[in-house]
Amino acid sequence: MESKLPKNWVKTSPLEISKIIRGVSYGKSDAFQFEFDNSCLILRGGNIQDGEIVDGKDNVYVSVDLIKNEQFIQKHDVVIVGSTGSKNLIGKAATSSFESDKISFGAFLMNIRASETIDKRYFSYYFQTNYYREAIRNLAGGVNINNIRKEYIENLYFPLPPLAEQNRIVEKLDRLFAQLEILKTSMAKVPLLLKDFRQQVLTQAVTGKLTEEWRKGKELDSTTDLLKKIEIRRKKNDTITLLKKLDEIYNDNSKSVIYNIPSEWKEINLDRVCEKFSYGTSTKSDNEGEYVVLRMGNLQNGKIDWSDLKYTSEKSEFEKYKLEKGDVLFNRTNSPELVGKTSVYEGEKESIYAGYLIKIWNFKELNSYYLNYVLNSNFAKKWCSEVKSDGVSQSNINAQKLSKFTIPFPSPEEQQEIVNRVESLFAKADAIEQQYKILKAKIDTLPQAILHKAFKGELTEQLDTDGDSRELLKQIQELKNSTVKPKKATTKKVKNYPEGDGALGMVAESKK
Known part of the structure; x- marks a missing residue:
């Protein structure tokens, strides 16, 4: 100064x-x-x-x-x-x-x-x-x-400065800071509007409205035929000891989609189109190692956050819990607001997953990215809040409960179209959010810039009459x-x- x-x-x-x-x-x-x-x-x-x-x-x-x-x-x-x-x-x-x-x-x-x-x-x-x-x-x-x-x-x-200029400086500072507060109040609405926009997109996606016009006149794979093929394939590939489990899957009546879906879609429990749901490693992770151990903190807004990582060098753990590109991870425990967070692993780094995450082994007929969007919708969040069991200090959704989560199941072609459209709309929201962050960073520096000018005598005019x-x-x-x-x-x-x-x-x- x-x-x-x-x-x-x-x-x-x-x-x-x-x-x-x-x-x-x-x-x-x-x-x-x-x-x-x-x-x-x-x-x-x-x-x-x-x-x-x-x-x-x-x-x-x-x-x-x-x-x-x-x-x-x-x-x-x-x-x-x-x-x-x-x-x-x-x-x-x-x-x-x-x-x-x-x-x-x-x-x-x-x-x-x-x-x-x-x-x-x-x-x-x-x-x-x-x-x-x-x-x-x-x-x-x-x-x-x-x-x-x-x-x-x-x-x-x-x-x-002279007293008269002190008064002018204060008057201008008060006015500028009042304007800044108004601007900050308006800016604070942007993240909420973007969050609401993304949820509106997901709502449109899982109810079929996002692809309503696209779907007209197209001959798409029958979801009924697809589900029958999956059932036949599972029965051929599974051993006899698993048939009881298959009976549980195909005789289950706990489906509960709480919104209307297109007639071409099916309402099914997640286990109908998934092979299994597995928990991750219980091995302690360190700050250094050969393989990344993804944890609940790495699941952010439907994507993997690579900024805070833990590692392991256990080869046997890597072979047992290795993630493949397209795997969907589900956070099953911790505080209520964290339970149900999901992300898609895209193969950026060789990784395994921690024990409080569930890996969803979905069949090819269920698009991983589509599933991730369904699990990030408000409908899924509501389901999580209703079915989680409260422990002493944490909530939990185990693999069995997750397997009975009901999803809307469109044809694979429409799933991909939904993914494309959601990604396009989210990209626009991300661009706006990035502009918001840049503008907010500039606004956050304004108070000090204004004060700096004020105490250097650059904020108001100096007058000879001030004394x-x-x-x-x-x-x-x-x-x-x-x-x-x-x-x-x-x-x-x-x-x-x-x-x-x-x-x-x-x-x-x-x-x-």
Whole structure:
């Protein structure tokens, strides 16, 4: 930030234009989780969020007798985290939008109160700049804890314009940041719209509406004949000991598609068109090895995510659990929102799969990519939420339950057409999402770019009528020299802390 300043600006420091107030120290026996007569809420690190003071969890109250007058929060105070075990949190700052004689701050926080002679809002914006945060992170460091010394703040470089320009800068910053918030709110809808669009596509796909016009006038393979051929082939290839299992498959009546499908399609359980459903390896995986072990975290949005991988070098495990291109993987366990995630393995790297995944061995008549789209539809997600069994801490859908999931079964030709159309529409959605991410990244950098220009004197015009900030600095110094330290107000001692519960919200209290 340090650079040549406009001619009517001056380089100064917080020491010259503000006062640093240390937080309240109190003992364990002084702190309570509830309000009581003559109590004061103590702000802590958790109350400092995104540049604002917010209500927090596990509020702490102490007697107002422990608070000095200057330690009560005033409007436009800058409260910062002065001591913490995290270097990322040290120096985190928030500006108070209220004042209250019932709210103060703890010893791990510091309060920087700007001179009445300057625009306090201009002063507070400074503590949201990257320049400030980086300077503090570089200065504050300890073996086990990070601390900000008073002089770290006092000696920071601070560019001070004349008061009239401070006002103009604040007005423009407020306007620009308000516009940014509107833009961010609008942008936040894009991922939701894209998610909804993809689900609408999948809904159209599994109900046959996506290929409704394409299907007209075409002579497609009969799904009834296909299923009969699969049954005959299975009975010829399977041993006699498996015939009971085949009877279970072909005599099952648990089909339950909850939506209408074209008359040419069939409603079937998944085991009708799959050979088997197998669990993956239970061998422990490592950060290095010869073969990738795909886990539930690698199943993302219907595709394999290769960014966080584990490995094994066990040749026997690879031979037993080796994946082939086109295999569909199903996540069978973990939290409810993760159960049912699926992806298609496309053979990018030699891989096996972990034990909490199920590999679906589908016959050639069932297109793997079509199946993957069916399993990613909202209909499948609803089914997963209904049939999963709740364990102690995890939900689970085993292979037997998965085998009885009902799917809409069109001809292989139509399955491929559905896949082509879904891929085309998803590609358009992906392109929009990529543009969104690029734009969002640019928008995310705008606040700091705007602040940088503001404190270099490039955000607003300099006017000769504004005067010189050197004169302003002299006024501040004269005011500091003439200020008499106020005496602490006396309050009635509280001998007994009454019992109670609940917590009065800070903002609500401040407005009373």
